[in-house]
Amino acid sequence: MSKVKTERNYYPHAVVGMIIGCVIACGYTIKIALDNPVEMDTYYMEKYQNVDENINEILELQEKFNANFTLAYSSEKFHKGQNEITLRLTTKRGEVVENADITLMLSRPETNKENQTLRPSRVEKGLYTFGPFTIEKEGRWQLLSKIQVGEFKGYHKDEAYAVK
Known part of the structure; x- marks a missing residue:
């Protein structure tokens, strides 16, 4: 009997991993933005x-x-x-x-x-x-x-x- 060679395709795993990584990166970026708000420039002392x-x-x-x-x-x-x-x-x-x-x-x-x-x-x-x-x-x-x-x-x- 001969063994059947099976190939694995990791392409779908890589796509799912990249999507999850992007979601995590976006969440982290939002967290940093909320923790460090932009300070208003006060040069003209007005809004x-x-x-x-x-x-x-x-x-x-x-x-x-x-x-x-x-x-x-x-x-x-x-x-x-x-x-x-x-x-x-x-x-x-x-x-x-x-x-x-x-x-x-x-x-x-x-x-x-x-x-x-x-x-x-x-x-x-x-x-x-x-x-x-x-x-x-x-x-x-x-x-x-x-x-x-x-x-x-x-x-x-x-x-x-x-x-x-």
Whole structure:
């Protein structure tokens, strides 16, 4: 008697395995996306829908603001604990501006959980002092400013580092 040679076909097993693998990969991707939500960009300190609808107007106002004013921060380094920062706002001709409406947001680049929105605690000769405020984490921080002087409106972003 001769033996009959039987061949096995693994093609259906491979297809089923790939389908199951794709389903598992999709589920894992969804889990990662839900665990790590996208943080909203806070550069304009407004909802992104509002920024999206009015971006051309915002950019036009920003150009006018940059053409008329200069802005400088007093520090690029913070220490853990109590801090204070001073913002100097002048016209391009060097005149101090004391009637500006300024909001300063202290933010970590990777998350919005530690955002601190600050208003000036005192204004003297074009120097807007914010603080005291507390920084608890070392590392990189962003200083986001929203400034309105009459019809001019501008936004500014700078970075600072917190050390021990």
